[in-house]
Amino acid sequence: MNPEISVKIDDKEIKTAPGVNLIDLAKEHGIEIPHYCYHPALAVAGNCRICFVEVEGMPHPQIACNTPVRDGMVVRTKSELAVEARKWTLEFLLANHPLDCPVCDKAGECDLQNYAFKYGRSHTDFVEKKRTPATVRLSDKLMLEKDRCIVCLRCVQFLRDVDGKEELYVHQRGNSAEIATAPGKDLESDYQLNTADICPVGALSPTNFRFAERVWNLEKRESICPLCPRGCNTKIDIKDNVVQRVVPRFNKEVNSYWMCDEGRSYFSKYHTNRRRIEGFWHRGEPIDAASFFVSVARRLQQEAATDILVLVSNWLCNEDIQAIADFVDGSLSAATISGPPFKEGGDHLLRRWDFGPNARGLRDIFKGRFHEPNKLKQSFKLALSFGVTPSKDLNIDELIYLGAYMEPFIANTLYVAPGVAHGEIHGSYTNFAGVVQSFDTFLEAPVQAHTCEEFIGKLLPLLEHR
Amino acid sequence: MGTQKNKLRFSRKAMQQVEELISHYPEKVAALIPVLHIAQEEFDHISPEVVDLVAELLDTTPSHVYGTANFYDMFRFKKRAKHEVIICRNLSCYLCGSERLKKNLIERLQTEPGQSSTDGRFLLLEAECLAACDKAPVMMVDEKLFEKVDADNLPEDLTRLLEKS
């Protein structure tokens, strides 16, 4: 049990354990100490020199990111010494920094801008020629504007220490130091876009957001990434009902500060430009909603439940899955329940190989009643699918499908209803480790799109109890 | 790590030296700089193939090898000229006539510091203090140190080296 010590930061008396890093302690107590190179998930670098504070008894400013606190330590973050030291760090950083704010994507969320405004000088003494290294392509996903880089080394550290492969290196030394990949080699990491998140300036520029939008025009929401059962916590930036950008949100248990690159492109790849199912359909012909539910109810009652296969997607939230479970229990209790196959395993960091967020929730809610698809032998006269594209191995005569997106098989489907997509519903997913995570709506669904709960709600009254 | 496409290999003698060096350290990568010296000796300069070879031998990445090699002045990344002519440009040599020596060499070799002569035989370079300041002005040609070099009266072996064939 650590003895308590007393530390004073800007006249605020704080009790803590000895050896706690000053910069962390200050943050805990709402005292801002500006910093660039320090990151709680990376080893202390101590190179940016902007987190200078005055520690009583020491004549020179100390970097807060490498100061373990001692009993009786008195720290001043706003003393003349600290303020002056910080001012000059900014002066040095801005000396060679290009005046790119008007064209830089980082504007609006840039700590160089923020701290220059808050802690910097209003003019510069630098009249020399600025360095102008070129902009380079690190990979298809990531560009590097070398003239903006402040060589804080966060990107190098992340790839080497978190991702485990040293792909970025520092080329040359001194004022000529630049970040680079090995000549002729692209950055291969599946996590490289995290470097753009942690880049304190606009040096690392993801191509998926490059020149796309000004951050102050974006609506900010929070969600959970649906790509795999990890369920990385995310921040979503939206404009005009289109997701412009996805970045990770810190969650100590699930994903720390990171997410994979693939998850960030979930919306652009699997949602934004994908054709939606609109309206209700019967064998390729449009049908009004009321007639649809009447017909579907009638068709369901024509078959014995034992001849019915209910397919439930792992893309559905727990609440929808529960609604389906209750529905099947009540109205189709002898039906077979299945869904997409589950792919085991994952990579060395975050990514799980299964496609979709809620394989665990699905199997937890149905427990032993869920049949793995590779174990299904019999053929079914009728299948009721909630978002699952039926596999070609399955023997199904006819299909009733509720789903979000147009697929080739839909043309031949008996009955098709428009479903909601991820983002258009609030609910929860259970990640692969059993962590239940809730999320809110952030996209407007098409007018007629139904959640599973709504679909069942309309169907149920039309069915006689079996 | 994928297929080893390049067929670059150290000679048996060099490989023995490399293995001996590796045995000195608890981590293979610590042998990097001494091994790069051997590689540069063997393969003329640090090329992408050399980087891949060394990275694989020392269980590290090409980026780590580049990042380390690039930090140090002695490593070459381009085909070397036949002779590297290096003059010290630091204070004591400057006080003892290095500027005049440099001008003399620029004229003799018909090139500027940092560049090769047109016939590719000489690369003229400037170095920082070579720790022989009592013998200023100092220069090195390839691995040999030349001391108290009189710009007007170059030592014979140096003159021979600098002569065009």
Add this chain to the structure above:
Amino acid sequence: MEPVLSRHFNDSQYRDVDTYMADGGYRVLKSTLKQRAPEEIIQTVKDAGLRGLGGAGFPTGMKWSFVPSVEERPGNRYLVCNADESEPGTFKDRALLTWDPHLIIESMVISGFAMSMNIGFIYLRGEFTEITPIIEKAIAQAYEKGFLGNNILGSKFSFELYLHRGAGAYICGEETALLESLEGKRGYPRLKPPFPATHGLWRSPTNVNNVETLCLVPFILDRGVKWFRSIGNDKAKGPKLYCLSGRVKRPGVYELPMGINLKELIFEHGGGIPNDKALKAVIPGGSSCPVLTAAECDISMDFDSLAAAGSMFGTAAVIIMDETVSMVEALYVITRFYAHESCGQCTPCREGVKWMQDILRRLLKGRGRREDIDLLITMCDQIERRTICALGDAAALPVRSFVSKFRHEFEKGIQ
């Protein structure tokens, strides 16, 4: 004084172990292993008052005592000889490496024994190409004679010694940058604490010492603290290898007592300034040290006296400038050096030193602005003590001292 460290200089025969031994070499090692205990050796070095001669002047015995005991930290423990001599004006270690490699090896085994180290590295400057085979051969000979390896001379003390070449980076003379380089990485100085004594090579206890510092240890042990302290003046003890270069008649390495008068060193030993020129300025301890004007040269060459005068003893590399030297040009040469050698890790050094070089270039070319001179001083204020390592200070101290003491010359560069 009779030669101590310089006794084998300019005589290549002592590179051979048998010749070295015939002259008394490895005798101190033998007696140390037989008769002395590690703690007692450390205390002796402390009592002698030996200070680090690589530039920083830290008391050696105290540095040695920071290494935790074997009981506290078992496992590999390293002694590193910093033979990366790169401080402009310094060439004393080159002499020791060239003429007395076995003295270095003997001192390392003794020092390693004192701190219970089991592995030693000589980090040799990469540009010392002709010295490399000399050291390699000496190490091989020492192994053959049983002075290195397992159970040395039956003492149960084992010590492996390896040569490790650098590749051209001044910053690798900084001890933590040296350790990074030895580990196969860029020479980036580490944040301190922790210090190498507790977390050095591969996080193990490590001690780094300069060549000259180590070489004095066998003499201190053999001839005693009283002998060592009988040499020098009241401020500093022991013999010292001074380096004279620049505008001086007899440049070279001079072994003289610590505390010699700088004027005496230059004029009596060095022969004074060639061509009857007047002395203008002297850098007393390597280019990182604030410059002294001619009037300030009547001073004792020791750590305390020079510090009190606003300069430093450094490596005792005395660079002499006469009345014909342009201080602006000289400072430009120095600053260009630091800008080239900056590792680039931290902001004030990476940006500030290059910026100072650019300002000085403009002043040199007569395109200076009135504000530039005070700006240089302000920049020194903002670089000194703001950086991860002392290279920032090393760059700023000359700028401050040159510009303050020779301001009129710099003002001539204003447009």
